[in-house]
Amino acid sequence: xxxxxxxxxxxxxxxxxxxxxxxxxxxxxxxxxxxxxxxxxxxxxxxxxxxxxxxxxxxxxxxxxxxxxxxxxxxxxxxxxxxxxxxxxxxxxxxxxxxxxxxxxxxxxxxxxxxxxxxxxxxxxxxxxxxxxxxxxxxxxxxxxxxxxxxxxxxxxxxxxxxxxxxxxxxxxxxxxxxxxxxxxxxxxxxxxxxxxxxxxxxxxxxxxxxxxxxxxxxxxxxxxxxxxxxxxxxxxxxxxxxxxxxxxxxxxxxxxxxxxxxxxxxxxxxxxxxxxxxxxxxxxxxxxxxxxxxxx
Amino acid sequence: xxxxxxxxxxxxxxxxxxxxxxxxxxxxxxxxxxxxxxxxxxxxxxxxxxxxxxxxxxxxxxxxxxxxxxxxxxxxxxxxxxxxxxxxxxxxxxxxxxxxxxxxxxxxxxxxxxxxxxxxxxxxxxxxxxxxxxxxxxxxxxxxxxxxxxxxxxxxxxxxxxxxxxxxxxxxxxxxxxxxxxxxxxxxxxxxxxxxxxxxxxxxxxxxxxxxxxxxxxxxxxxxxxxxxxxxxxxxxxxxxxxxxxxxxxxxxxxxxxxxxxxxxxxxxxxxxxxxxxxxxxxxxxxxxxxxxxxxxxxxxxxxxxxxxxxxxxxxxxxxxxxxxxxxxxxxxxxxxxxxxxxxxxxxxxxxxxxxxxxxxxxxxxxxxxxxxxxxxxxxxxxxxxxxxxxxxxxxxxxxxxxxxxxxxxxxxxxxxxxxxxxxxxxx
Numbered sequence: 001x002x003x004x005x006x007x008x009x010x011x012x013x014x015x016x017x018x019x020x021x022x023x024x025x026x027x028x029x030x031x032x033x034x035x036x037x038x039x040x041x042x043x044x045x046x047x048x049x050x051x052x053x054x055x056x057x058x059x060x061x062x063x064x065x066x067x068x069x070x071x072x073x074x075x076x077x078x079x080x081x082x083x084x085x086x087x088x089x090x091x092x093x094x095x096x097x098x099x100x101x102x103x104x105x106x107x108x109x110x111x112x113x114x115x116x117x118x119x120x121x122x123x124x125x126x127x128x129x130x131x132x133x134x135x136x137x138x139x140x141x142x143x144x145x146x147x148x149x150x151x152x153x154x155x156x157x158x159x160x161x162x163x164x165x166x167x168x169x170x171x172x173x174x175x176x177x178x179x180x181x182x183x184x185x186x187x188x189x190x191x192x193x194x195x196x197x198x199x200x201x202x203x204x205x206x207x208x209x210x211x212x213x214x215x216x217x218x219x220x221x222x223x224x225x226x227x228x229x230x231x232x233x234x235x236x237x238x239x240x241x242x243x244x245x246x247x248x249x250x251x252x253x254x255x256x257x258x259x260x261x262x263x264x265x266x267x268x269x270x271x272x273x274x275x276x277x278x279x280x281x282x283x284x285x286x287x288x289x290x291x292x293x294x295x296x297x
Numbered sequence: 298x299x300x301x302x303x304x305x306x307x308x309x310x311x312x313x314x315x316x317x318x319x320x321x322x323x324x325x326x327x328x329x330x331x332x333x334x335x336x337x338x339x340x341x342x343x344x345x346x347x348x349x350x351x352x353x354x355x356x357x358x359x360x361x362x363x364x365x366x367x368x369x370x371x372x373x374x375x376x377x378x379x380x381x382x383x384x385x386x387x388x389x390x391x392x393x394x395x396x397x398x399x400x401x402x403x404x405x406x407x408x409x410x411x412x413x414x415x416x417x418x419x420x421x422x423x424x425x426x427x428x429x430x431x432x433x434x435x436x437x438x439x440x441x442x443x444x445x446x447x448x449x450x451x452x453x454x455x456x457x458x459x460x461x462x463x464x465x466x467x468x469x470x471x472x473x474x475x476x477x478x479x480x481x482x483x484x485x486x487x488x489x490x491x492x493x494x495x496x497x498x499x500x501x502x503x504x505x506x507x508x509x510x511x512x513x514x515x516x517x518x519x520x521x522x523x524x525x526x527x528x529x530x531x532x533x534x535x536x537x538x539x540x541x542x543x544x545x546x547x548x549x550x551x552x553x554x555x556x557x558x559x560x561x562x563x564x565x566x567x568x569x570x571x572x573x574x575x576x577x578x579x580x581x582x583x584x585x586x587x588x589x590x591x592x593x594x595x596x597x598x599x600x601x602x603x604x605x606x607x608x609x610x611x612x613x614x615x616x617x618x619x620x621x622x623x624x625x626x627x628x629x630x631x632x633x634x635x636x637x638x639x640x641x642x643x644x645x646x647x648x649x650x651x652x653x654x655x656x657x658x659x660x661x662x663x664x665x666x667x668x669x670x671x672x673x674x675x676x677x678x679x680x681x682x683x684x685x686x687x688x689x690x691x692x693x694x695x696x697x698x699x700x701x702x703x704x705x706x707x708x709x710x711x712x713x714x715x716x717x718x719x720x721x722x723x724x725x
Contacts, residue, residue, distance in 0.1 A: 074481065074613040075598060077493040078335050084480060097610045120333055121597040125611030147333050147597075172337035174500065179339060197337050198498040 021113040022141045022166045023066055023189040027224045027245050030065060036241035038063060038281045039226055040274065041117060041250035042257075043070035043083065044100045045090025051263055052090075055270055056107045056114075059253060062271040063278025064112055066246065068144060071100045071118040078146040080201030082251040085258065097122050101138045108139030115168060115189070117144040123156070132159035142166025142189055150186035157186060168192050171217050173209040180220035190224035190245060191217050195231070201251050203230035211243050234280030241284035249277055318564040318640060319525075324514030326634035332513040333597045334493075341500045346515040348420050353522075358415065365411050369444070370401050372408075372526070376534040381661035386677050386693065388685030393543070394664070394697040395531045395559060404667065404699030405527060405555045406437035406508060412523035414441035417504045424448040424503040428492040430457055430485035430551070431622030431669065432464025433699050434508030439473035441506075449473040452491040454484035457621045464703050482615040485551075485625045489599050509552025510629030513600030517629050524558025531694055532562045543694040544687040545570040545680060549672040550643065551587070551622050553629035555698035560641060570642070570687070573632060574676035576618030577645030583608075587616035588645035589628045590636055596627075603630040619648035619707065620668040622699075650675040652711050655701065667699030668707065 023037075030037050040059045044052050056067055070083070072090040079087065104114050116135060123131045123143070135143070142165035148156065150169055160167045166189030171180055174197060184191055195210035196203070210227050217225045226246030231237055233252075240247045256269040324330050332342060352358040366372040374396045383392035397405035417425055425447050429435030435451040442449035451468055455477040458465050468475050481487035496505040510517045510524075528546075535543060546563055548556035550573035563569040578586030586592060589604040596605035598613060606614040606626040618624040635641035646654075651668060654675035658666050666674060673695050684691040701708065709715050 075486065075490050077490050077599075078497070080494075081480075088480070091612065121605075121607065121611040123611075124597055124602075125607060125609070146335055147600075149332065149334070149336050149339060152331050152333055170336045172335070172340075174337055174340040176340060176343075179336070183336065194335075194337060197500060199494050 022164070023113045023115065024166070024224065026065065026113055027190060031245060034286055036244055036281055036284060036286070037065035037226070037246040038237070038278050039066040039068055039228070039246045039248040040064035040253055041068040041070055041248065042253055043072050043087050043090055044103045045072050045093055045095025046086040046254070046257065047089070047263060047266070048093060049095060049099045049103065053103050053106045054263075055257060055267060056103070057110065058267045058271050059274050060107070060110050060112045062274035064274055067107060067112050067114045068117045068248065068250070069100060069103060069107070069114055071097060071116060071122050073119040073122060076119060078199055080199040080251060082255050082258065083200050086254045097126055101134050104135065104138040104140045113141035114139065115141050115144050115166060117146065120145055120148040128155040129159045129162070132156070132163040132165055136163040136165055140165070142168060144168040144192060146170060150183055153186065160188065170194055171213065173197055173213055177216070177220065180217055184217060184220045184222040187222065190226045191222045192248065193217055193225050193227045193244070195227050195229045195240075198229060200229060203232070210240065214244050234276045237277045237280035238284045241281040242286055247277070247281050252277070318635075319561050321631075323518040326517075326631045327637060328595065329601065329603050329630035329633040330514060330517060331602050332600060333602065334513045334600045335497055337497050338500060338513070341496070342513055342515065344420065345416070345504075348416055349515055349519050352416060352419060362412055362415060366408070366526070370407050370411065371399060373530045373534070374399050376531060376538065379658070379662045382658055382674070385657055385661070386681065386684065388682040388691055390684045390691040390693050391539075392677060392693045392695060393535065394695050395527060397527060397555065397696060397698050398664070398666065398670070398700035402433070402437045402440050403702060404433040404437065405524060405558060405696075406434045406699075407440065408526065408558065409508065409520050409523040409554060410434070410437040410441045410506060413504070413506045413519070414445050414447065417447060417506070418445060420504060422502055422504045424450070424499070425506045426450045426452065426492050426495050426503055427506045427508060428452045428485065428488040429464075429508065430454070430488070430624055431620065431667070432457070432461040432468070432703055433622060433667070435473070435475070436464050436467050436471070438506050438508070439468040439471035442473060443471045450495065451475050452478055452488040452495070454482070454486075454488050455479045456483040457485065457488070460707060461621055461703055463706070484616070485621070486613065486616070493599070509554040510557045510631060511552045511599060511601050511603065511627060517601065517631055520554055521557045521561060521631065524554050525561040527555065527558035527696065528560060528562030531559060535692070535694065539692065541692070542566055542569050543692040544568075545572060545684060545691075546694045546696070547572045547574065547673045547677045547680070548696040549573070549623060549669045549676075549698060550575050550628060550632060551625050551669065553632045555696050557629060557631055559694070559696040560635070564640065571635070571640065572676055572680065573641055573643040574646045574672045575643055576616070576620060576623035576672060577647040577650070578617040578619070579648060581645065584615050585617050586645060587618045587623050587625055589626070590643040591645050593626070595633065598627045601627075601630045603627050603633045604636070619651060619711070620672065622667070622669040623672060644676060644679065646672045646675045646679065650679070652708070654678060655708060656712065664697070665701035665705070666697055667701050668704045670696070670698045673698070
């Protein structure tokens with residue numbers, strides 16, 4: 001394990017590193033401009049595999065800085081009803097794990113690093129080393145692993161080191177100081193702070209403990225902390241962007257694609273929602289040239 | 298409590314071997330087990346682990362649980378020899394049933410539930426959630442919640458609420474909220490997903506009273522410990538009755554809690570063969586069964602690495618069984634370990650074989666078993682004449698994990714016992 005927060009995207013710095021852009025340098029660059037990143041989630045295969053690729057491209061063009069591409073899974077215990085519906089549709093449509101790698105390939109290189117959000121059994125079944133190799137080859141930035149804590153991640157830590165990939169682990173309001181420290185040490189790219197104790201979904205307010213969790217995670221050594229769960233509106237995005245390095249949005253994007261008369265309408269709605277959230281993120285007041293706590297990167 | 302330190306008598310020639318299997322603790326059994334859960338749950342699992350081990354060390358906890366078992370559950374459960382049934386097993390075997398069906402609430406599930414419910418009080422939490430397939434665990438949880446004054450929500454796949462309507466009514470009578478789960482395969486697997494989502498959101502006030510020996514550490518170890526008195530009682534009862542250990546122990550295996558409960562006391566007795574019988578369903582094609590050791594491969598589901606029915610991508614394959622309680626695509630990690638090290642043998646029993654054994658026990662012994670338990674009975678028959686090769690006077694111990702009241706409607710439809718017009722959608 002690397003001991004943490006280096007974002008080794010330098011070609012050749014790791015064995016067999018063929019990876020595309022990782023998230024650390026991008027987040028640092030945005031911080032230097034005085035703003036947080038908008039991280040957008042969409043699942044592969046909704047409404048179809050090509051349709052999801054088009055949706056991600058739309059989202060990037062409309063202002064998303066980092067893409068979180070979900071691998072559809074039969075048993076998504078961290079996801080709420082909106083994402084479950086889309087994922088269920090994707091699976092019934094025959095979406096496969098290898099479609100995710102194809103999708104990564106097709107959206108990488110458009111200016112937004114592409115992280116894959118995946119439940120662990122899919123990677124385990126593919127083969128941890130093989131998945132890391134193929135994700136890096138496809139230009140992916142790394143993985144977000146909602147049901148894999150660092151304690152169980154020995155193989156992934158080794159493979160992500162070997163292929164220069166980000167490994168985004170989660171922290172939660174219930175995380176102890178010891179666990180914050182160990183999770184921060186194991187993470188690379190950024191740490192994903194779950195704003196609330198709960199699953200994905202839009203909420204009236206972002207968890208009140210999110211700001212404190214970000215502060216605690218920084219105190220545990222994390223230079224970059226992004227906040228997810230419950231963010232769906234521009235004013236929420238602005239609020240979170242005032243103290244976090246990134247604002248992670250999922251259900252609001254997915255919802256814009258649900259229940260539409262045709263795909264073009266869905267993409268228009270997605271572009272509108274993205275632009276509004278991106279504007280929200282950009283409207284947040286924070287100091288340029290460093291992190292919100294004033295430390296230089 | 299009796300499950301912690303059995304103090305069981307050592308039988309000459311059956312001394313425990315070094316490196317006891319019976320006392321192995323989590324989080325790992327070989328390559329299996331672990332904690333594959335969201336970070337939000339880790340603190341609660343650590344808290345539970347600490348509270349559990351503190352309780353084990355506290356004589357007051359053991360005494361309270363033992364008192365409840367004696368005065369409320371009705372333990373020890375009897376051991377019943379079933380000679381008319383044994384005639385169909387063959388090989389000259391004597392067959393004994395461990396009568397967990399006679400426990401309060403009608404199954405072995407109450408053993409674990411009372412233990413965990415006492416822990417909930419120690420944890421200072423006020424609400425329990427549970428998942429249930431056949432309803433036995435849900436009924437047991439609703440019972441314990443009523444007994445100890447806890448709020449209770451039970452998640453149950455919509456399909457299971459229909460085939461186990463009687464148990465849904467029982468849970469509601471006991472004051473529990475029953476939530477039908479309408480997503481996914483609408484069975485036990487999806488009920489667990491929903492319970493996990495609830496737990497993530499409400500972990501500060503809520504304990505997930507997991508019903509079997511799977512899930513993240515410490516559940517597999519803790520649930521086993523709350524159930525191992527099944528085997529300890531049976532072992533002592535057999536030694537008292539016939540002065541020797543059985544040649545084989547048979548139990549059905551869904552998640553695997555009743556099987557682990559009866560296996561544990563014999564794990565270090567190398568002469569005792571252990572058999573787990575899984576749901577072979579309609580056949581061993583994908584989606585037709587829940588035989589993880591016949592059609593599965595190691596993978597992660599619901600917090601633990603274990604054998605799992607999955608496709609080549611790692612997506613969970615829906616399982617099938619005539620028994621809602623065995624209709625689960627994974628299995629407790631300790632079973633996977635026992636399978637891989639060869640200590641226990643796991644075999645599939647088809648729906649039809651189980652239902653034949655169900656009827657046979659009804660008609661030969663006047664006992665209506667749970668369809669889950671009927672898989673163990675069918676397994677004993679499947680072992681057949683070979684039991685005669687193991688011993689001159691072979692003895693087979695079968696765990697009758699539950700009673701069949703809840704399954705009467707299913708059985709009536711299966712055997713065509715309803716009058717025309719009464720028959721709903723068949724299970725066949």
